[in-house]
Amino acid sequence: xxxxxxxxxxxxxxxxxxxxxxxxxxxxxxxxxxxxxxxxxxxxxxxxxxxxxxxxxxxxxxxxxxxxxxxxxxxxxxxxxxxxxxxxxxxxxxxxxxxxxxxxxxxxxxxxxxxxxxxxxxxxxxxxxxxxxxxxxxxxxxxxxxxxxxxxxxxxxxxxxxxxxxxxxxxxxxxxxxxxxxxxxxxxxxxxxxxxxxxxxxxxxxxxxxxx
Amino acid sequence: xxxxxxxxxxxxxxxxxxxxxxxxxxxxxxxxxxxxxxxxxxxxxxxxxxxxxxxxxxxxxxxxxxxxxxxxxxxxxxxxxxxxxxxxxxxxxxxxxxxxxxxxxxxxxxxxxxxxxxxxxxxxxxxxxxxxxxxxxxxxxxxxxxxxxxxxxxxxxxxxxxxxxxxxxxxxxxxxxxxxxxxxxxxxxxxxxxxxxxxxxxxxxxxxxxxxxxxxxxxxxxxxxxxxxxxxxxxxxxxxxxxxxxxxxxxxxxxxxxxxxxxxxxxxxxxxxxxxxxxxx
Numbered sequence: 001x002x003x004x005x006x007x008x009x010x011x012x013x014x015x016x017x018x019x020x021x022x023x024x025x026x027x028x029x030x031x032x033x034x035x036x037x038x039x040x041x042x043x044x045x046x047x048x049x050x051x052x053x054x055x056x057x058x059x060x061x062x063x064x065x066x067x068x069x070x071x072x073x074x075x076x077x078x079x080x081x082x083x084x085x086x087x088x089x090x091x092x093x094x095x096x097x098x099x100x101x102x103x104x105x106x107x108x109x110x111x112x113x114x115x116x117x118x119x120x121x122x123x124x125x126x127x128x129x130x131x132x133x134x135x136x137x138x139x140x141x142x143x144x145x146x147x148x149x150x151x152x153x154x155x156x157x158x159x160x161x162x163x164x165x166x167x168x169x170x171x172x173x174x175x176x177x178x179x180x181x182x183x184x185x186x187x188x189x190x191x192x193x194x195x196x197x198x199x200x201x202x203x204x205x206x207x208x209x210x211x212x
Numbered sequence: 213x214x215x216x217x218x219x220x221x222x223x224x225x226x227x228x229x230x231x232x233x234x235x236x237x238x239x240x241x242x243x244x245x246x247x248x249x250x251x252x253x254x255x256x257x258x259x260x261x262x263x264x265x266x267x268x269x270x271x272x273x274x275x276x277x278x279x280x281x282x283x284x285x286x287x288x289x290x291x292x293x294x295x296x297x298x299x300x301x302x303x304x305x306x307x308x309x310x311x312x313x314x315x316x317x318x319x320x321x322x323x324x325x326x327x328x329x330x331x332x333x334x335x336x337x338x339x340x341x342x343x344x345x346x347x348x349x350x351x352x353x354x355x356x357x358x359x360x361x362x363x364x365x366x367x368x369x370x371x372x373x374x375x376x377x378x379x380x381x382x383x384x385x386x387x388x389x390x391x392x393x394x395x396x397x398x399x400x401x402x403x404x405x406x407x408x409x410x411x412x413x414x415x416x417x418x419x420x421x422x423x424x425x426x427x428x429x430x431x432x433x434x435x436x437x438x439x440x441x442x443x444x445x446x447x448x449x450x451x452x453x454x455x456x457x458x459x460x461x462x463x464x465x466x467x468x469x470x471x472x473x474x475x476x477x478x479x480x481x482x483x484x485x486x487x488x489x490x491x492x493x
Contacts, residue, residue: 109447113439145359148368151470172465172472173458181457182449198449206446 032156032163033127035072036138040122043068047117054114061111074157074164075099081166082179086187086195094192101199102179108203120144122152134158235423274387274456283389284452290392291434299434311432313357318429319368320349320356321412328410329371333379341366370466373410374403378467387456395459 030038046064047053053060079099080087090098125139135157141149153169168175187195274280303311323346330339345361345368353360362368377399378384385398393404413429416422448454464472 105447109443113443116439145362148370151465171462172470173461177461178454178457181453185453186449202446202449 030163031127032136032138032154032158033124035163036140036154036156036165037122037124039068039072040140044117044120044122047114053111054117056111056114058107058111061114062107065107072163072165074159074166075103077157077164077166078102078176081176083183083187083192083195084180086183086192090192094196097196098192098199101196101203104203105199106175108206123149235427236419273460276386276388280387280389280456281452283391284455286391287389287394295430295434299431299438302431303435303438311435314428314432315436316349316353316359317356318432319359320346320353322370323349323368324412325407325410326369326371329373329376330369332373332376333371338369342369369469372403373406374400375467377403384463387460395455397460397463400463 043064046068050060050064053064076095076099079095079102082102083090083098087095087098120142123141123143125141127136127138129136135155138154138156140152140154142152143149151169151171154165155167155169155174156163156165158164166176183195186198190197306314323342327339327342327346330336330342345366346356348361348364348366349356349359352358359368374396382399384400388396388398388401390396390401390404393401396404413422413425416425444451444454444458
């Protein structure tokens with residue numbers, strides 16, 4: 001080989017090694033703590049920057065949630081746990097509808113809370129879990145001036161290399177626990193179809209309609 | 213630093229002019245009703261709610277469900293007829309900064325009682341910080357109408373005598389909806405009665421002034437709940453059980469200051485037999 005070619009090869013190797021050394025450690029999965037901090041802050045920044053979302057524009061919020069949050073949520077498990085034994089009895093079509101209506105209801109309900117966002121920040125609390133745990137609770141708080149911080153916790157499970165949220169706790173109230181009774185009561189009365197119908201009706205009307 | 217001196221530095225309380233004797237009488241009746249209800253049920257305080265499977269749990273947590281539903285209906289009616297219209301009017305007429313000051317003022321008074329309960333619960337450091345809040349807000353916050361302490365980063369806590377009883381080891385007992393006061397438990401109901409007695413507003417000599425402030429606080433608190441109410445009405449299939457379950461969880465969290473003893477901290481929560489779902493991405 002000519003001296004020219006060897007030099008080119010050495011240069012190529014050097015570039016290759018340099019590139020590898022500066023590449024982020026992709027093989028290491030993001031910790032659940034870091035994940036929540038990242039998407040939490042990102043979502044908060046996007047909401048603060050978008051007055052339409054804060055005013056209650058559900059379509060924009062829905063798009064935002066789909067983009068930022070849903071990829072990290074195991075929503076099927078969330079719905080399944082909330083529906084309890086009724087999930088087992090439901091057909092795949094019913095399950096799909098239940099998930100859709102549940103998601104729509106959550107979006108509709110909590111979109112209304114977003115107009116209170118102005119200068120809040122998220123503070124993470126230390127993670128108490130074994131290093132090899134596959135099911136953890138990530139704790140955080142929404143800090144706002146003039147009132148107590150709002151507790152915000154997440155139950156997350158490890159699926160493969162990534163972590164997914166499957167339950168959320170706001171102010172001490174776990175989502176699944178709160179909706180389990182609601183779903184069970186309605187499903188006992190009128191079956192899974194009745195439950196889907198009630199949720200769809202509420203979503204259409206924007207609530208129970210009994211409030212002012 | 214008595215409430216009387218705090219109150220005398222305030223502008224005249226912009227509350228509804230309510231006949232002093234009528235409000236006094238109403239407060240006495242409500243207090244007596246709460247006390248009677250819980251005295252009669254004190255024996256049930258030993259009934260600790262059992263976290264079991266779906267069906268059994270409700271029956272064990274809420275054995276008084278029919279009474280509670282009726283009381284919930286009564287409270288709801290009272291709310292729609294009287295409290296909500298007044299609170300709506302208050303919100304529409306009084307500008308936000310003024311309402312903020314009202315909230316801060318009553319929040320300051322609440323901090324006094326919170327500090328007392330922190331001491332009773334054996335948390336002297338928290339008690340110190342809450343008293344520090346009161347001192348700062350009363351002096352630099354013009355008698356409490358500005359929450360200077362929060363701006364300085366001293367967090368607000370929320371403690372009441374029901375929580376103190378819980379820390380002392382009294383089991384919560386079944387869920388109980390009180391007339392006017394709303395969700396409670398057999399243990400928290402007498403706790404609420406003690407809260408009323410320990411209310412700094414009681415230090416005021418003038419009955420008229422005290423009742424006006426009491427009414428103002430009720431109206432301001434109700435106005436603050438509008439957002440939570442909208443959320444609840446949008447989310448609940450059955451409002452009674454939604455409020456009950458949310459309130460009980462919230463209560464448990466408050467008692468343990470945000471760290472309730474999860475019986476399955478690092479393990480998968482016991483939701484009963486886990487329903488099958490497709491795990492694969």
